[in-house]
Structure formats: structure tokens, C-alpha cells
Amino acid sequence: MAEIYVSNIAASLLGKLASHVYEEASRAYVVYEDLQGIKDSLSIVNGVLLGAEEKKELRQGLREWLRQIQNVCYDAEDVLDEFECQKLRKQVVKASGSTSMKVGHFFSSLNPLVFRLRVTRRIKDVRERLDKIAADGNKFGLERIGGDHRLVPRREMTHSHVDASGVIGRGNDREEIIKLLMQPHPHGDGDGDKSLCVIPIVGIGGLGKTTLAKLVFNDKRMDELFQLKMWVCVSDDFDIRQMIIKIINSAAYASAPAIATQENISSLDIEQLQSRLRYKLSGQKFLLVLDDTWNDDRAKWTELKDLIKVGAAGSKIIVTTRSNSIASMIGTVPSYILEGLSIENCLSLFVKWAFKEGEEKKYPNLVEIGKEIVKKCQGVPLAVRTLGSSLFLNFDLERWEFVRDNEIWNLQQKKNDILPALKLSYDQMPSYLRHCFAFFSLYPKDFGFTGALIANLWAALGLLRSPVGSQKMENIARQYVDELHSRSFLEDFVDLGHFYYFKVHDLVHDLALYVSKGELLVVNYRTRNIPEQVRHLSVVENDPLSHVVFPKSRRMRTILFPIYGMGAESKNLLDTWIKRYKYLRVLDLSDSSVETLPNSIAKLQHLRALHLTNNCKIKRLPHSICKLQNLQYLSLRGCIELETLPKGLGMLISLRKLYITTKQSILSEDDFASLSNLQTLSFEYCDNLKFLFRGAQLPYLEVLLIQSCGSLESLPLHILPKLEVLFVIRCEMLNLSFNYESPMPRFRMKFLHLEHCSRQQTLPQWIQGAADTLQTLLILHFPSLEFLPEWLATMTRLKILHIFNCPQLLYLPSDMLGLTALERLIIDACPELCRKCHPQFGEYWSLIAHIKHISIGETKARQRLFRIQSQLRLRL
Incomplete structure (x- = not known):
């Protein structure tokens, strides 16, 4: 399903092609016409991509067409990156001054003539492939769609009926909501009107928000409290006209439920409709449930609210939504955050769906397995029902063990099961956010993410796009994370200001695995062959690599070892990766046991992030590592045997984040002064360092982390005018109480x-x-x-x-x-x-x-x- 990201990839590529930097470079290397041809063809294709993505599950040929576009877009991106590499090399040569001859030899294999010949051939190849693919697209009858508009599938419309005796574990939640309904409205709605209270119920898809609203709606106490009760499902587009018609029809039925026919109001114009609505509600103390609300347009909500707040004082609205931001926008009281069911209630619900009544007593061994199965449901009733239903009337032990031992995304899903329900939230996201979301699948369940970690990954892969101006990558990443959090995809969120921490809900992790299969792969003990189309992989099992066959294609962009304490052990495998995957953007060798890095590391010219954290055997790094001019992130944290930093570190002119552990006692201040993009700098377990810098200036540094540097004596804050974040941990000799002259x-x-x-x-x-x-x-x-x-x-x-x-x-x-x-x-x-x-x-x-x-x-x-x-x- 990874071809669903193609519109985001194409849009990113079009943005690069339109930039002034690439226009200048293309003219300099006489490839301007070819790049314009790529841009023109891609613009035509991009217009139909969103429509194609909506149809991708209908036809295999269409899915293959999308995959071909994705491949050629990635190849085009690699070619454009070559221009950036060449530009950075020139900057290094220019900055080298008197050593220009030496640096010229340093880059002798990449001279302008050789570069022009190579890049020209590749650009022509990309253009020819894209032109052919664009022509092939005509046979699918696709129509152009503007912007990021998508025909998002919806779940079926809901109704208000519920059999309360069949609902498990929501009694306390019902009482809490009823308590809110019985209380007088404590605040206003912002404009002085105290007659209308809006109570949002928020939670992830499948958690039971609608069921809870039904329990409340049908409680007899509500009939005594409200003169009029209305139920409206808002799961289609929030169209004001349609909303008015639905509310009028619901009000008419509530007033006279015995009358089956309702008046035909669909032919009335909007003026007549709003008048009829206000007449129906005027002076009535009503309860209105707006179920499954997705509208985030405040103007539309305000327009509807202004029409319906003609009811009597004490009228209430219950809104169910998956979005915290929507709840905050429309709620007049704090949102009711719906929690998952207890393990005991989950088991009761599972037994109800997996067995006929009383039948579970015949199969105590299956019930024991069921206890393990419900744990993976994380308290989400729809997940429990999905797995229970899949085992109904099936008493085969092997089948039950299969469900227990496999991820939910590997199990067959019906239309109303948990993954399709969660995917509604995913389908609502803009394409750039869907692409970012998929990368959570590379990490294990219950993984603790920090903002810095996920921002580094997204930035290295070029997934962060600034909507306005040139925002910092960290700020864009935070906006993406906040949006995912608002959609109830994240949990255990802790905000410490500059730093934040979160986890991904287990079922959301299953969704990430489900939507990312094809392009992203988690390597474990079951993995034997890695498909050719995989571009991003992570290794999450101990020593699974000895039997894995890696693809020979050069498409790989990400290799991760995300689990603490687990890393690569084979130098031969590392040599193979470096030789084969020259378009890698992220190489994480954390916790590996290789003793040296090969000089060939310099061939990874596209590399943005290199993690060598906790490589306890490495003593030296090849100086060729300083040829990686695109490198933005380098971590040597925990490399406790590293004797010295590589010479020429200052040539890493794109470096934004640098984490150091070294035995050396003196740092090259000239190298650090040359790192003009450096924003984050960390020194950990540098036991021999007495001073960081004395004469150097680091005018761009924003984050400084100093940990367990036992000999460090002073902290040079005066050379860090833009410092925003400072960690000082376990530095026994450091005197923090140094004096500054007044003022x-x-x-x-x-x-x-x-x-x-x-x-x-x-x-x-x-x-x-x-x-x-x-x-x-x-x-x-x-x-x-x-x-x-x-x-x-x-x-x-x-x-x-x-x-x-x-x-x-x-x-x-x-x-x-x-x-x-x-x-x-x-x-x-x-x-x-x-x-x-x-x-x-x-x-x-x-x-x-x-x-x-x-x-x-x-x-x-x-x-x-x-x-x-x-x-x-x-x-x-």
C-alpha cells in the first residue's frame, strides 16, 4: 500500500524543481530543458494522482502505475540531490583558502566535467520514463483533482438505538456524562450566551464514543430532563443545508415518533430551512447528539450554532469526535476523554463475541488464550469484537494461537472491523502527514518517542514541508506531532517545553504497519527475503541478519536499529550496504560492535543522518567521513573508546546536530567554528576535556548538552549568543557559579x-x-x-x-x-x-x-x- 504516498513525493519533487537553486544549477550544467520537461510531465501526472490513489484498491494495473510513478519520482529526487551535493562541495573548496589544491585533489573524482556527463544521462533517462508513464495513465480514465481534496471513505451512518444490556464496561462513563448534562452550564460559549452547553466525547476510532452517546441518549432520565431529543450522524461532509435538514427531520420524528412519514423539506431553499429549524427548536429545552464529527471549520460550526441556540436555557449538545482540536474548538466544557475498557471487561466482551452463550465453559483452554488475545486490543471494544468475531464457532486451537501470536494488521479485516475504522482517521489526514505517520511502523510497539528523534528522521528523509516561509525543521515536526496527537493517534504525551515525549497507541501502530507495507519493512526472525521495492527497514530482533537476503537494487534509503542494545555485528554486511545502497539517507548503526568504519563510507553522498551511538569498540573514524557534505546529524554518543575526532570535521558544512564522546583533551576550534549550521552540540563521557572552547565563536548553537564530563572546569556561555537549551549533568569539576561583570x-x-x-x-x-x-x-x-x-x-x-x-x-x-x-x-x-x-x-x-x-x-x-x-x- 506504500504507493499511497506518491502524491506527497511528487509534490515535494515539484517544489524542488520550482526552486531558484535548481534552476540555476540546471542552466549551469546545460540540463535546463530536460528538467523543465520533467517538471511539465510531473505537473500533468500530479493532477490525477489524488484521484488515482482513491481508486488504487480497485485495479491492480492502476496500483502498478502508481508504483512506477513513485519509483521515477524517487530517482528524480536522487538526481536533484546530486546538484545539492555538487554545490556543497564547491562551498568546501571555496572555504579551503590556501589548501585549495589539497581539497581539489580530495574531490578529484567528482570534477565538473565528470559530473555533467553523469547527471545529464540520468536526467534524460528520468524524463523518458516519466513521459512514458504519463502517457500510460490515459488508459485509466483518471480526472484531475485540485489541491489535497480526496473522496474519503466514511463509516456507515449511525442511529440512536442501543441494547443497553449488551454494552459492557461503560456504566461509569454514562453516569459521568449524565452528571454533566444535569449540571447548569458553568461557563458561556464565548459570546455571553449561557443557554447552550457543548460536551465533546473524544477518543480513538473504535473506542465506543457512539455507544456511550447512545447509552446517554436512551437513558430515561434524559426524557425527564429534556423536552426534545435529536440524534444526527455527521459523518459525511459538514454541509450546513444538510445539517439543518437532518436536525429538522430528527426533531420532527422525536415530536411524533408514531408518524412514519416526514414532511418533504428537501425542496425548500436555505432561508425557508433555517426558519423551519428555528421554529422547531425555539423555546424547547433540547438534547442534540452530533455523532462522528469531523468538521474542523470553525466558521461552519459557528453558523450552525447560531441557528440552533434558540432553545430554552439548559439545552445541551453532545459531540463525538476523534479529534482533540475539534473538541477544543466546539466544546464549552472540558472534553470527556474516553478511556479503554479494563482487561476484565475486555475479556467479557471477547467471550460474548467468540462463543455462543455459555459455550465458553466447554473450552477453558481457548478462554485462557483469549485472555492473551484481548491484551493486544488495548481496551478498544471494536478491536475486541473484531478478534472475537473472527473466532466465532471456530474451536481449532491452532487458529486461536495464530490470532494470539500475529499482529492485528496481519489478520483478515471486514468493512466494520477495527483497522478499517481506524483507517478513516488516517484517510482524513493530508498526504504529507500520512507519509510521516507511516514511519512509526519502523519502531516496536510501546516505543518511547522524543520529539528530537522523530524530527531527525522526518527531516533526514525530506518529509517536512514548511507551509509558510522557511520554518525550522523542529517546529514543522512539532506541528505534525501535534496534529497526530489531536487525532488521538498518540498517547502518554508529556510536554516539557522544548522537549516532548509520546508513545503510539498499539492499534495505531498496527495501522501504521498496515498502510506502510511494501515500502517500509520491519526485519525480524521471520524475515527471509527483503522485497526489491522496500526503501526503509528496521531490525528489531536479535541477530536476524545472518539468514536475510538483502535486495540488490539501490533503492534503500533507511536502515535502522531502533532497539536499545541491539545493533549490527557484521563488518561484511556493513561493507555490502555501503557499496550497494549509495542513496541511503539514514544509517543507524547504534549499539553495533563493528570495530571500524570503511573508508568507503564517503560514497554515501546522500546521507543525512549517521548514528554510531554506543559503538563501544570503535577507536578511530576514517577521515573520509568528512566528505559527507549532506550530513545533517552525526551521533558518536557513547563511543567510549574513540580516541579522537576525524580530521576535517569542519567540512561537514550541513551538520545541524553533533553528539560527541571522545578521549581527546583538546578540540579543534577551527573545525567547530566552520560548522555554520550547527544547532545542537552534545559532549558526553568526554573525561579528558577541561575546556570546550576558548577563542571560537558558535553563533548559531541553540542546544548544548554536557553530561559526565568529569574534568570539565568551565562553561563558555559567552560564546553562545543564541543558546536556548542547556543540559548540565554529572560534571563534578564544573563550577556553575562563575561571575559575570555587571550588568x-x-x-x-x-x-x-x-x-x-x-x-x-x-x-x-x-x-x-x-x-x-x-x-x-x-x-x-x-x-x-x-x-x-x-x-x-x-x-x-x-x-x-x-x-x-x-x-x-x-x-x-x-x-x-x-x-x-x-x-x-x-x-x-x-x-x-x-x-x-x-x-x-x-x-x-x-x-x-x-x-x-x-x-x-x-x-x-x-x-x-x-x-x-x-x-x-x-x-x-
């Missing part, structure tokens, strides 16, 4: 993490220089810290404050009420301070009671914080 310099710091600073009795004075910008402050393991300075209360932007294991800390600043932006306060393992901050009874409670989220001495909060911090350190 105190101003910093742009937003995130500060200080940990295991054993000699600090108070916080460093220089933090005060970030009073106008600091948003997150974490103070952990300060055994000598006695007090927090009064100036801490001047941090007007501070949102998050975590204080952990500061046993001597007794006092808070007296003006804590001045921290008006503070939203989250966690204090733990500070015995006396925790006592003083005890909710309701502590003497400091009045100073902190205004803070929205407070955790004082809570074990669960502490454990969760530790888990998240460990993930942050591993995957920044």
Missing part, C-alpha cells in the same frame, strides 16, 4: 536542566539573565542546595519547575505568586520542603495553590519523570 548579560535560554551538581548550595546567578525567556527549569540531585534565590520569582515566562532530591532545601521564594505563567510544579525527595508544600495543610500551600498542575512527593509522578528523562538523554 548581568541577557540570555535567550528557554530550557535549563541541571542535575547532580553536588557542590552547588544555591542556583547560579547567571540564570537570572534568562528571566524574560526561561520556560522550563529542572533541578535534580542537588544534595547541598539550601535555598532557592528570591530572584527566581522574577521568571515571568516560567511554565514548568521540577525539583527532585534536594534534601537540604527548606525554602521557596517568598513571592511564588509572582510566577503567574507557572503551570506545572513537581517537588519530590525534598522531605522538609514537601512537608511545607503539602496540599491544604502546608505553610507554603497558599503560595503555590494557584498552579494548575502540582505534584508533591508523588511516587508515580517521580517514576514517570525518571523514565521520560532517560528517554530524552538517549534520544535527543
